[in-house]
Structures are given as structure tokens and as C-alpha cells.
Amino acid sequence: MTAGALPAEPIEPIEPGAGPPRPDLGATGATDTTTSVSLAQSPDPVPAAPGAAQLAAPPVALYVHVPFCVSLCPYCDFVVYAGALARGPRSQVAPFVEALTAELRLRADALDERWGSARPALGSVYLGGGTPSLLAAGAVGGLLELIARRFGMAAGAEITLEANPGPDDRGDLAGFAAAGVNRVSFGVQSLDPTELRALGRRHEPHDVAAAVDLARGAGIASLNLDLLYDIPGGTHDRWAASLDAALALGPDHLSLYSLTLDDPDAEGLTGPGGDHLPATAGARRWRERARARQDDDRAADQYRLAVERLATAGFRGYEISNWARPGHESRHNLAYWQRLPYEAVGPGGHAFDGATRRWNAARLDAYQAALRPIGGARPRLPPGGAEPLDNATAAVEAVILGLRLDSGLSRQAALAGPLGPHLAWALDRGLLTETAGDRIVLTTDGRLLSNELFARLV
């Protein structure tokens, strides 16, 4: 029962039959899938009592970061290399895939050593970026085969690949599907041509329809579209139109993100060992101008519109930024919010073993140097960092991540915990509400103002 690896009560379990057909890649490394149920610990992320031990466990999800794009978008702060590094004669993509392969092997070796080879199989793999659709289908197939062999792949595992909708970089969708990809996430951002240009995107609205057709034609059974609201200079009407146009394309899942122009340099994330790359001067200028044209009031209205319209369309807002038709919730992203252990490879990738958060540094040169050393030396794990979580931090994370989901928290347990007074305050202020199932969940107001609660918890 692979869906047992997804203990998201009261989220409807994703039944293998109800969701998209999932190819069985041969769960060689993982035979005892029932183990994963117990490893997932409590399905309900109730705050751990102080003093409770943080239990490490083997991963049930794997993130693969592919740090290449045809061009940089000025608002994006994921680890991305673009231009000649991404395609053409000087492309670094092929050597990168070799390095990635080496890292996958080293991470699998470490897991074997720590947990033995009979550990549970992965419930999800997520190829994110960057633009993973720039990879050749053969490369994707090779990676997935290696992953299945070394990490184990549960029957019906969710295998997502992020793709751009444009003809330049949407890649070989049929080939990806044949390689085992069963979920595609398109970086649509907007379906308004003016907004797309303002964002520096390369595709046009009609490319999105074409890409969706191609994906569906290739047999991709679960399809996500990413959209952005609070776009500089955007309007409520344009947002409504984008949303309707996206719904008209028949997606199974929508991720609606508020365009957020963070400053990774100011956050101290871009040093030599940092997990982010420094913003370019052009991107900094763009963000400065763009921030002045954003508007919290408009963004709140846009969010509320989405809440209403997507509910009418049969989508469930199962997380602050994520909506899905029943059975199409992203199993991979749920692992993040449910604090299940996940592995990560690629520059800037973030992993969690249940007790410690770990990340790879962002710099591609250092990544390559470690994994493809010159002169036949043995590959070693790339530079990065780790942060062991103390019990209090883990408890706070569990509450914050748990409340991001519409399943919320068990009322009694949460209010009795050390963070109870803050949660009681939020109930009193209408940020939280009680459900019939004796749980507490964020209201729509509460979602929009969730940081007011969360900042009290950290």
C-alpha cells in the first residue's frame, strides 16, 4: 500500500487507482513498503513536547536540482546558471549530469551505510530547477533508473519534472514520460502577454496551451501550472483572466505564488559556501523597481479571488499556495510540510533526515570539483552545510508547517503544547478556526496574515 507513505490525514490519500497511472520502475531497493508508514511517524505534526527526541529516518522523497535555464528571470533566486552554460557547445549540462550521478551514488552509499539497503523506497522524486526540461530524455531516464536502483522507488511513486512552456525549453515531454516522469509542473507564471514580458519570461500565452497538449498527449496524468500574483503593475482583472485561462487548460494542480522579491545577499545566503548565488546588478535594479509597483492590498484581493474561484472549479486549497483536484495533491511537497525525511542532490538542494536540515552550496564550480575531481581522484560529497534542530525548533517547525496545510493541527494537542497561548490568541483573532474534526486550521484571513502568528512562534 504505497499510498500509506503519504499519511496526510485528513487529506484524502492519493489512491494509486484514483490518481494518474504511475509506472513501476522496479522497487528493487525497497521491499517492505509498510515500513514507510511507521517511519512517517505521526501523521499529525503535533508539536513535540520539549525533551522529546528528534528521530532521524531514511528519506521517503528525493529532490534533484538542475541549475540551468536558457535565461535568467530577474525575480528568481533559485540556483540557476544560464546562457552559454545551459546550451550550445560550451554547455555544462552533460558534465553536470555526470556530477549529479556521482552525488546520487555517494548519497545512496551513505544511506546504505546508515540505514541498510532494505530501507523504504521513495514515494516521490522531484526534478526541479532551473529548467530540468533542458535535460535530454535519455539523461532523465538514466537518472531515474539509477535512483530506482539505489534509493528504491515505491510502486506508483510520484515523479515530477519541472518544465518551461516555451518551445525552446519545454524539452522532450514524450521522452520524459517514457523515462518514467508522471507529473509535469509548468512554470506558466501568467497568461497575460504584458505580464509575461514584464517578468522577463520567454514564452507567450499560446505556448502554454501547446505545452499542456503535448504533456497530455505524452500521457502525463498529473499536471501542475505555477502562476504568480502581485506582479508589478498587474491588475485584479488581469489576474482573474490568467486564472480563468489556466483553469480552461484543465490542470490537475495549481501553485499560486505571491511574487516575493527577497534579497538573498542581505539574508547572508550568498557567501562562498552559501546555498544561493549573489543577485546580478541587473536583477537587483529590477527588483528595486518592481517592489515599488507591488501592492499588498491588491495581492490580498487576488488571493481571495483565487480561493473562491478555485473552490468553485473543484480544487482544494490544501496548502497556503497550493490547490489540487482530489487525488492530485503533490506528494513530494507534502513531504516538506509534514516534515517527512527527504534527500536532495544538486547545487543549492535542501535535505532533511527528521533531525537535521542539510544543504548543498550553490556554486557549480565547487560542486563539479568535488564530484568530478581532476586526475582520477575519488569523487567526494560537495560542500554545503547542516543545521541540527533542537526540540523547540522542531516543535515550532511542526506547527508552522502543519498550519500551512488545510489539515491543520489537532486542537487539543496543539493548545496543550508550549505554543498553545499563541494559538489561542490566533483563534481569538480569527486567524485560526476549529473544524468539526476537532482540529485547528488557518482561515483565509489567517492564511493571508499567517506570518503574524508564525513570527510569534519562532
Add this chain to the structure above:
Amino acid sequence: MARLADRLHSGVVTIPQDRLRNFSIIAHIDHGKSTLADRLLEVTHTVEGRQMMSQVLDSMDLEREKGITIKARAVRLEYLAKDGLVYGLNLIDTPGHVDFSYEVSRSLQACEGAILVVDAAQGIEAQTLANVHLALKEGLTIVPVINKIDLPSAQPEVVMEELENILAIPREEVILASAKEGIGIVDILEAVVARIPPPKGDPEAPLKALIFDSHYDAYKGVINYVRLAAGTLHAHDRIRLMASGAESEMLELGVFRPQLVPVQLLVAGEVGYAATGLKNVREAQVGDTLTSAVRPAAEALPGYQEAKSLVFAGLYPLSGEDYPLLRDALEKLHLNDASFTYEPESSVALGFGFRCGFLGLLHMEIVQERLEREFSLDLIASAPSVEYQVQLIHGPVITIDNPSLLPSSGTIEEIREPWVRLSIVTPSTYIGPLMELATNRRGAFEGMDYLDPQRVLLKFELPLAELIVDFYDQLKSRTAGYASMDYEETDYRAANLVKVDIMVNGEPVDALSLICHRDKAQSLGRQLTERLKILIPRQMFEIPIQAAIGSNVIARETVRAMRKNVLAKCYGGDISRKRKLLEKQKEGKQRMKRVGSVEIPQEAFLAILGMGEE
């Protein structure tokens, strides 16, 4: 020279009194005082080239950042003059800003002469006049220097004319120099030696040393900067402070080069430091006279007048538990800067703090910054105020330096406020805008003198309260930065003044109360509420902001309720970053002061300063 200096440090060589010269450099801000001081140190090999950095004497970070001198500082130079003799020169560096004229006059009392530096391109400025008058009042010999003659825009002829016309300085006494290019430095040193008289004072008489400054050293305790008026001080004498009566064994005696260098003895006329071994800052205050415990002087030196505070504001720790730290910090800083005053007060909005008196707004800003930097405190300052005299009906006159304490209008016969005489030096093209500015601020025009055909000295009388609220910024912005100003207090005058209270979310915030002229209350109330609307961040509920005179609301604004504060970006599996972003939000909230249920940022309490001209 270096060897000679070494011998002096060892205490073997003492320069006879008739070859000592004590002098200051006085100048308007930016006329090159610190650069000239650097050059004098270099030419006399006091600081060797490899240790030389600019603004040697401005060792405080704040001074380097702002490019100004805040604290007076002393340095001992040895100069081999053209007559073949070695002279000991004590240079006492002084601040240039109007707020610090008290500090300047104190330094000047330790000198017999002053180098007056005037910019060859800019000529006499308001502060030049003020400082020259201070120096003349102390009977100092002035060595006039026109600096920056290397500038293409230099007009030494015009400036000489100004000096002659306005200050009666003969042009043949003026030395032309460029401190930057090293031109005229030796001429200046020769003039110091030739024109400034040596100090007087009998080395055999009982010791009298005036404390003109001091600082606290964690290891050596109180370090007093002294000028010996009479007698001789040895490194291990037992000393007594005449005002406090405290006695102690000296720990160390020395001179400034500019770092502290120990010597064995100092004689009458000399300037140096005395580490007294006293630990309590109150026992060795600036202005006290240091004498020998064994053979004390009969009477103390005149000392200093207390600095007069003109601007008052409350300083409060952001976090209430830092109150004792603030108290200690004020005590220690006061030793180094005796020109501010402080006494405990409490505020409904801000809790326990101190009402502090300052020489001016810049002084206030600097004291606050020094407290925050040197003592790691987070502070909130309330809006600055002047000191009012309030005549109560059938009652006494009370003084009020905190607007929130003004009694209700029914009990007041009359309110009097301090006035100043304001001097502005400006290119004559800006007379119009400056007249308008002064008139808007209730100023009265007193007269105008032409310094030269292009530049005038304008004189006004003005309520001090009108001056302390961004008058200087307005002056600079209306004259493209060309005008300069100086002021001195004159008298108290009655005026039709009212108290404007500010209510945030229905609760009066006492720290935001202000006193202003009735005719201006309406527009000030409106501006202040508008400004607060911008400064107070949106919160989870709507926040009304009202200005009121008594129970009569004169202005109202609303901070609308916050509608969105959510992490709704794709951070993937990077949970750490989300958590850190939330922690940063929490820190931001903790830096705000909670008044009732509203979080008010520190800047809001100074909103009155940032409003600009209506």
C-alpha cells in the same frame, strides 16, 4: 627629531616654560582644520608617515564617519624652529559645529593662542565669527590662516578683505596655506612660536591644574586632561581634587602624542593627562582643580560655567530591563561629555528613562549614537523640546522641558519661551528665501551687513523652538548648502502657545506631545498625523491617529489594517530560510515599542523632525 622625542618621553628632557606654546585651531566646519592638524603632526614628526592616516585626532568612529570633530583632543608636538631652538607645542583640537561652542570655549581656556583657519574659496562663515569672538573673549592671540589656496575657486584676496573688514585682522598677518598640499605649514609653525606668548605660572608655587576634559579607562580609571596653571606635578604625587575633596596616589602622568605617553613630570604651563587612580567619575569632574595633597593650593582655579542645555528630550531603553545599563552609560559618557544633563523621568508610553538636556540637535543625535555604539544600547528618543517658563495663575513660575507635563490651559497665566539671536552668512542671492524661512518660523529681522559684494551677514531674532526643528536642514536646502548659521540665546518672551497631544488608537502617547504656537497648531497637527501614518506600519487592525488640543481633535489619519503578511513563495524544501525570514520579522517587531496594542517604531517618536517645510 625622533631621538629628541624619545628623550622627552623618558622624562629626561623638559622644555623650559618660555619655549612652550599652547594653542587651538578654530575653523568653520569643512574649512580644513583636521587636515591642518594632520599636517602639523607630520611636519613635526609627531606621527611618522607610516602611522599617518587622515583625521588623526578624530579617533572616534562617529567623527570619521561624519567628517567632524566632536571631542576636543590634545597633542604634544616638538618643533625645531628656525632660531635653532626646540619648542614644545600643545595643540588642542576643537569641534567646529555650533552645538559644541561650549567645548570650544573650554579648550580655549587652556590656550594662549589660536590658529584661525578660513577656507580660501568659501571665506568667513557664521562659525568663523562665533569662534573668533570666543577666542577674543579669552584674550587669545590669533594666527589667521587662509587655507585651500590651491583650489581653482580660491579667492585669497577677497577673504583677506573679509577678515580685515569684519574681524579687523590686518592682511599682513594672514598666512596663505594649503594643508592638503603642505603649503605654508612651516610659516604657520613659525608664527605660532613667534606670535603666541608662552604660558605663565610659577613652577615652584603650589600645584594648580585645571581639568579641561576627561575620559574613563577600564584599566586606569578616570583619566583627566589637565592644563597646569602653577606648580609642578610628578608622576607619583599624592593629589587632591579641590572641589570634590577626593585624594589619591597618581597612577600615571603623561602627554598626548596623540596616544598617551608617560612622562615623569609636568610643569606650570604644560598640558597633559593625569591618571589619578580614582574610580568614581564624580570625584574628578571637568572644571575641578587638581592640586597636591601634601602642599595644596590655597584656592581653586575659576573652573567652568555649567554648559547650558537648550534642547531637551527623553531617552528611553527600547527594552525596559536595560534601564540600569542606560543609567551607567549616561554616567560614564557624562564624564567624557559634561555638556549634557540627565535626570530620571517616566513616560506612560515609553516606561522609565531619562530627560536629557543637550547643547543642540546635533549634540542630541551624537549623544544618542554614542550611547548606542559605545554601550551597545537600543534607545528611543522622544521629540526634542526647549525649556518653557510657565506662569501659573496666582501661582509660581514653573519650568517645563517636557511638553506632556504642561499643566492644563485653565491654570496658566502665561507661557514664555526662549529666543535666540541668529546669524546667517549667505550669498546675497539667497536673501529672499532665507527671509521667508525666518518669517515662517516667527523670526524678526534685525539687520544685514555685506561681508563683500556677494555675501551678507543676516541677523534675526527667533524662538529657539522654531530653530531646533529642522531649521538647519531648511537653511541648507534653500541655499544649495552655501549658507551657514550660528546662534546665541537671548531671553524669554511670552507667546500664545498650546500643547498638542497625539493619540494612537485612542490612547494618548505622552512622548509625542509637543508645544507650539496656536496659529501653527492646526497645520502641525495635520502634518504630524500624516507623518505618523507613514511611519507606523500597518497592523492587524485599523489604527486611528489623532492630534488634539485639550479635548478638541484638530487632525486625524488612519493606518489601515494589514491585509497580507504571508510567505507565499516557492521555497521548496528550504525550510530553514522560511524560519529565518520569520525570525527577522520577529526581531523587527521587537525593535518597536508597544503602546497599548500598537507597535510603534523608534523613528515615529522623532516624527516631528522629518516633516519638512509646509
